[in-house]
Amino acid sequence: MMVIILDNSNTRVVVGMSGGVDSSVTALLLKQQGYDVVGVFMKNWDDTDENGVCTATTDYEDVAKVAAEIGIPYYAINFEKEYWDRVFQYFLDEYKAGRTPNPDVMCNKEIKFKAFLDYAEELDADYIAMGHYAQTTTDDDGVVHMLRGADGNKDQTYFLSQLSQDQLKKSLFPIGHLQKPEVRAIAAEYGLATAAKKDSTGICFIGERNFKQFLSTYLPAQPGKMMTVDGVEMGTHDGLMYYTIGQRSGLGIGGNTQNSEPWFVVGKDLATNTLYVGQGFNHPALMATSLDASQMSFFTGHAPAEQFHCTAKFRYRQKDTGVTVTMNGDQAKIVFDEPVRAITPGQAVVLYDGAECLGGGTIDLAYNDAKVLQYI
Amino acid sequence: MAHIYLDNAATTPMAKPVIAAMTEQMEQDFGNPSSTHWFGRQAHTVMDASRQVLAASINARPENIQITSGATEANNTAITEVAHANRDKGNHIITTAIEHPSVLKPLAQLEKEGYDVTYLPVDEAGHISLADFDAALDDRTILVSVMTGNNEVGSVMPIQAIGHRLADHQAVFHTDATQAYGLLDLDVDALGVDLLSVSAHKINGPKGIGFLYRRAGVNFPPLLRGGEQESKRRAGTENVAAVAGFAAAVKLITPQEKADRQAKYLGFKQQIQDSLRGAGVDFVVNGTVEAGALNHVFNLWFPGVSTYALQTNLDLAGFAVSGGSACTAGSLEPSHVLTAMYGADSPRIAESIRVSFGKATTTMDIAQFIQALIKIVTRLRAKAAK
Numbered sequence: 001m002m003v004i005i006l007d008n009s010n011t012r013v014v015v016g017m018s019g020g021v022d023s024s025v026t027a028l029l030l031k032q033q034g035y036d037v038v039g040v041f042m043k044n045w046d047d048t049d050e051n052g053v054c055t056a057t058t059d060y061e062d063v064a065k066v067a068a069e070i071g072i073p074y075y076a077i078n079f080e081k082e083y084w085d086r087v088f089q090y091f092l093d094e095y096k097a098g099r100t101p102n103p104d105v106m107c108n109k110e111i112k113f114k115a116f117l118d119y120a121e122e123l124d125a126d127y128i129a130m131g132h133y134a135q136t137t138t139d140d141d142g143v144v145h146m147l148r149g150a151d152g153n154k155d156q157t158y159f160l161s162q163l164s165q166d167q168l169k170k171s172l173f174p175i176g177h178l179q180k181p182e183v184r185a186i187a188a189e190y191g192l193a194t195a196a197k198k199d200s201t202g203i204c205f206i207g208e209r210n211f212k213q214f215l216s217t218y219l220p221a222q223p224g225k226m227m228t229v230d231g232v233e234m235g236t237h238d239g240l241m242y243y244t245i246g247q248r249s250g251l252g253i254g255g256n257t258q259n260s261e262p263w264f265v266v267g268k269d270l271a272t273n274t275l276y277v278g279q280g281f282n283h284p285a286l287m288a289t290s291l292d293a294s295q296m297s298f299f300t301g302h303a304p305a306e307q308f309h310c311t312a313k314f315r316y317r318q319k320d321t322g323v324t325v326t327m328n329g330d331q332a333k334i335v336f337d338e339p340v341r342a343i344t345p346g347q348a349v350v351l352y353d354g355a356e357c358l359g360g361g362t363i364d365l366a367y368n369d370a371k372v373l374q375y376i
Numbered sequence: 377m378a379h380i381y382l383d384n385a386a387t388t389p390m391a392k393p394v395i396a397a398m399t400e401q402m403e404q405d406f407g408n409p410s411s412t413h414w415f416g417r418q419a420h421t422v423m424d425a426s427r428q429v430l431a432a433s434i435n436a437r438p439e440n441i442q443i444t445s446g447a448t449e450a451n452n453t454a455i456t457e458v459a460h461a462n463r464d465k466g467n468h469i470i471t472t473a474i475e476h477p478s479v480l481k482p483l484a485q486l487e488k489e490g491y492d493v494t495y496l497p498v499d500e501a502g503h504i505s506l507a508d509f510d511a512a513l514d515d516r517t518i519l520v521s522v523m524t525g526n527n528e529v530g531s532v533m534p535i536q537a538i539g540h541r542l543a544d545h546q547a548v549f550h551t552d553a554t555q556a557y558g559l560l561d562l563d564v565d566a567l568g569v570d571l572l573s574v575s576a577h578k579i580n581g582p583k584g585i586g587f588l589y590r591r592a593g594v595n596f597p598p599l600l601r602g603g604e605q606e607s608k609r610r611a612g613t614e615n616v617a618a619v620a621g622f623a624a625a626v627k628l629i630t631p632q633e634k635a636d637r638q639a640k641y642l643g644f645k646q647q648i649q650d651s652l653r654g655a656g657v658d659f660v661v662n663g664t665v666e667a668g669a670l671n672h673v674f675n676l677w678f679p680g681v682s683t684y685a686l687q688t689n690l691d692l693a694g695f696a697v698s699g700g701s702a703c704t705a706g707s708l709e710p711s712h713v714l715t716a717m718y719g720a721d722s723p724r725i726a727e728s729i730r731v732s733f734g735k736a737t738t739t740m741d742i743a744q745f746i747q748a749l750i751k752i753v754t755r756l757r758a759k760a761a762k
Contacts, residue, residue, distance in 0.1 A: 038692065043707040056705035063706075075688050076706025122685040122756055123692065 008034040013172060014120035015039050015129045016112055017066070017074065019059030022131030022175060024066040024194045025183045029174040030129055031070050038123060039067045039074035042116060044083040044107070045205040065193035079115050086110040088205065092218055095241040098270035098376040099346030102159075102362075103203050109162040117170055127172045132156045134357075135176035136168060144168045146299045146357040151179040158316045161350040161360030165301045212242050224273035226253075229266060229285050229374075237275040240268050245375050246286055246342025253277065267374040276374060281341075288343040289369055290335040293361035296327065303327045304358065311352045312336075314343055314363065320352060332361060339368075345376050377694045380741045384578075384734030385527050385555060385673050386698060390621070391580035391735070397624035398582060401617040409614050410605060419616045426623035430587055433626045434553075434572060435563040442588045442609050443619060447554040448478040450573035450588035451521075453599040453610075454550045455482040458519050458571070459491055461596035465546055466516035472496045472504050472533065473716035475523050477701075479552055480712075483521075492516070498716050501664045502531030509538060517547045524556035524572075528700075528713040528730055529663035530673035532556070539568020548594055554578055554586075555670055558629045559638055570594045576618070580735055581625030585618035641671035641733045644742050648674065648731070651746040657753055662714060662728055674731045675714075677724040681756045683708060686729055689752045695745050698730040 015027040017039040031037045041056075041063045048054040060076060067074035087106045094101035112130060120128045133149030133156045146168060149155040163171075175183050187195035206214050215221075221239030228234060234253055237243065243265045253263045259279050266285035267276030278285050291314075296303070304310075306327050311320035312334065322337035334349060343366035350360035366373040381389070401422060407415030409423045427438040444450045459469060471483060473495045483493050494512040496504045504522070513520075520542060525532045535551055542549045550571035553562055558579035564572055571594065575586035590609075603611030645665050652659050662675035678686060687699035700708045714725045731745070 041706055043705050054703075054705060060705040073692065075684075075691075076702070077684050078707035080707075119685065122682070122759060123688055124755070 006034070009036055011126045012036040012038065012124055013127045013129050014116075014123055014125040015072075016116055016131070017041050017063045018131070018200070019062035019066075019194065019197075020131065020200060021184060021187050021192070021194045021197055022133075024062075024070075024131075024192045025178075025186050026129050026131040026174045027066065027072060028070050028186065028190055028192065030172070031072055033174075037070070037072045038125070039063060039070075039072050040116070040120070040123075041074065041076040042111070043076055043078045044080060044087075044111060046080055047205070062194050062197065069190070069192055077116070077119055079111055082115045083107070083111055083205075086115075094346045095215065095219055097346075098240055098268055100244050100344045101346050102348050103205075104159045105162055105348050107204070108160055113160075113163055113167040113171060117167065121170075127170055129172040129174055131175055132160060132173050133176055133180070134160055134173045136171070136173060143300050146359075147176070147355050148352070148357060149173075149176045153317075154180050157352075157357035158313055158348060158350045158360075161348055161357065162295070162297050163299065164297065165299060168299055212238075215241060222273055224275065226275045226277055229276050229278055234263075234277055240270065240273060240275060243268065243275055245344045248281075268376060269374055270376055284368070285373065286341050287339040287368060288336070288341075288366040288373055289339050290333065290367045291343050291349065291363050292365040292367075293332045293334055293349050294330065294364050296330045296332045296359065296361035298359035299357070300359075303332075304353070310358060313350045313352070314340060315347055323351070325351065330361075343373070343375075379694045379696065380745060381696050382731045382733065382737065382741070382745060383696045383698050384737070385730065385732035387577045387583065388580045388734050389736065390582060391625060391628055393628060394581055394621045394624045398617045398621040401620040405616065407616075409616060410603075419614070422616055422620050423614055426619045429623040429626050431589075433557075433562075433629070434574075434589055435565055436589050437592075439607065440590050440592060442590055442606050443614065444573075444586050444588050444610060445584055445615075446577070446586040447476075447552060447573045447575035448586075449599070450575075450586050451476065451478040451550075451552055452482050453588055454571045454573060455479060455519065455521055456486070457596035457599055458548045458550070458594075459486050462518040462546075462548065466518045467491045468514065468516040469493045469519045469521070470496065470509065470512050470517060470547075471521045472498065472523065474498055474502060474526050474528070474531075474713045475521065476527060476552055476554065479521055479523070496522075498531070500717050501666075502526055502529040502713070502717055504533060506534055506537055506541075510541070513541065513545070513547070515546070517545070519550065520547050521550040521552070524551050524553040524560065524562070525670040526663075526713060527555045527673065528711060529675045529717070530555075530670035531663055532560070532669055535567045535569065543568055555673070559634055559670055559672060561631060561634065564589055564591070576622040576625055579625050579629055582618045582621040585615055585622045587622075637735065638671050640737075642667065644733050644737065644739075645671065645674050647739065647742050648676075648746055651743075652750065655750045657750055659753075660724070662717065662724060672733045674733075675728055676731065677728045678753050679723065679727060680760055681727055681753055683726055683728060685756055686727075686752060689756070690729075690745075690748060693748045693752065695748055698732070700728075700730070 013030050013035045017023045027039055041060050043056050063074055087103050090106050091101045091103045117128050133151055133154040135147040136144050138144050148157050223236050226234045226237045247265045261280045263277045263279055266278035266283050309324050312323040324335045326333045345363050347363050348360050349363050351358040405418045407419035409420040427441050431438040431441045487493050496508050498504055522533050548570045551569050552573045554575045557574040570591040572589040577583040598609050600611045660677040662677055683699040700711045710725045718724050
């Protein structure tokens with residue numbers, strides 16, 4: 001039997017190490033495969049408190065421990081300015097426009113796979129690698145395709161949906177074929193310091209803090225009227241930006257005598273600063289049959305056809321829905337096979353063909369047949 | 377891969393005679409110098425002999441040398457305790473904008489307590505002006521703390537001139553001589569300083585040991601309490617082995633050795649500048665190259681090349697230089713020294729590295745470093761131009 005041993009030692013891979021278990025195992029696997037591995041920690045947000053403590057410190061300490069355990073050099077890079085300009089401003093602008101932004105999608109597009117990739121190339125990297133649950137495959141023409149992560153529960157292609165072919169060609173996802181428990185088991189087997197570390201939750205710059213309080217420090221809240229779609233006043237809201245389409249909690253209204261079903265946010269009108277509420281999880285105003293999307297981006301560089309049928313996700317970890325996509329430049333009309341609840345402007349719509357993630361765009365408008373739903 | 381160390385302003389490797397002195401001390405004695413038995417006396421003798429060596433190195437008397445855990449403790453003690461002890465005489469302190477954080481942070485704390493601190497500005501060469509000093513000095517001034525030489529750009533401060541001005545003034549004069557010790561001849565009487573801080577690990581001695589010189593008559597309470605060591609001025613059982621190592625390191629720094637090093641390091645600066653110019657690599661020196669400076673420090677600006685990329689690439693190629701001080705999360709803090717010299721908006725702050733030479737640095741090391749530096753800077757500039 002002929003054994004081909006690939007020599008990866010001249011291939012430099014710069015790994016984005018966050019101090020979490022996923023990127024720790026990413027670096028470990030690459031090192032085991034013989035690559036010239038360099039770990040780099042990104043500091044994107046300054047959350048130094050009045051005692052001079054910032055959460056990034058503990059994470060960086062974990063990077064240091066893991067890198068020493070694996071035997072790779074590690075460094076840090078500061079992208080606070082880039083993050084502020086390219087992600088946080090977008091985040092605030094979207095809220096100001098009455099939409100619900102997705103900073104993780106933007107962070108991947110602008111920071112992890114752009115600013116970081118640029119920096120890695122300055123370090124003479126051949127590839128960057130991230131601890132995302134996603135997989136890639138290269139076809140006979142050399143085109144890289146994005147595949148869902150093997151762990152259906154952890155698949156992160158939704159957040160990677162705005163990446164270009166050029167970005168994908170430079171990226172490795174070494175843990176994409178693994179299940180999360182397998183990743184933890186590998187970390188434990190090799191005694192990595194992060195093996196049992198809790199996964200980070202929430203948006204990186206907000207962390208565990210109170211979202212409403214955080215947002216109110218950057219955007220002035222404008223309380224306004226809360227009404228039913230039939231025009232009945234139901235009280236006041238604290239500011240439209242605090243509410244997401246389809247959200248239940250926080251309305252402060254109980255059921256009434258005729259109907260004990262809970263109340264949900266079913267619409268927003270930025271012009272009149274009105275929050276619309278309705279009773280019932282599947283309130284008709286929450287049900288959409290199609291949407292308009294912009295900034296459509298495909299990993300291969302182009303849509304499969306001018307019109308095609310595939311499946312879609314409208315938020316992370318949602319079940320796929322069958323859709324028909326009609327392209328118009330970088331915009332698309334996406335018609336659902338069956339109605340979908342709480343389509344939220346500002347969020348990503350991501351398209352799939354079986355295991356392959358095709359790409360995605362940003363939701364601008366939701367429709368119920370021909371009627372635009374009052375969501376911004 | 378060979379690793380070449382060009383970050384000697386951060387710390388230096390211990391010299392062989394230092395390791396030998398410490399090993400001997402650790403193997404032969406372990407006594408507590410305060411103990412009144414044979415073991416204690418053995419250790420006490422080592423302390424006395426070492427203190428003589430340390431005192432002689434700055435023309436001081438042994439009883440005026442207070443051993444500390446390093447320059448950070450010496451600076452903290454000097455500044456905080458002098459300010460508190462002289463509160464009845466005034467609340468004004470003069471320092472420079474380019475001191476080490478172990479001077480600036482205690483001063484920031486004193487400001488919170490109501491003291492008034494004047495930070496003398498520096499010019500683009502990293503020099504303060506005596507006219508600024510004279511304008512700042514008044515009869516409320518109780519403390520002047522000016523470093524002997526700067527750790528980032530190597531500029532030397534007019535210590536003797538300030539000493540003369542303060543000869544008949546109430547203000548206590550402190551100088552942080554950490555970087556200058558081992559390169560410049562320091563005589564506390566000639567300089568007219570009352571307090572002087574140094575650290576052993578910058579001169580091929582061990583880490584965690586240093587001293588504070590205190591002129592007779594300058595009194596203030598101890599920072600660390602709970603023991604009668606160091607003539608009741610610094611509590612805590614003495615680190616005898618480190619003190620022995622410190623003295624061994626000091627013995628190696630003869631006046632000739634200092635002069636030789638200064639000349640050798642100036643030669644390295646010339647070698648680097650000539651080679652970069654010869655290769656057509658665009659660069660600017662932060663500060664100036666001058667004979668009387670601390671020549672072991674060389675700070676260079678490579679326009680358009682980020683400190684992160686340059687320092688990291690050099691490290692990956694085996695060359696250790698400094699990109700500035702890092703925060704606890706690893707990212708670089710903008711240099712307060714370069715900011716003071718060139719303004720907060722200067723691109724230099726994010727595009728400079730510090731190279732610092734030591735006793736073991738060779739011309740061959742520098743030649744290899746220059747080769748790697750040229751290659752990396754050229755590649756980064758080519759990438760940026762794309």
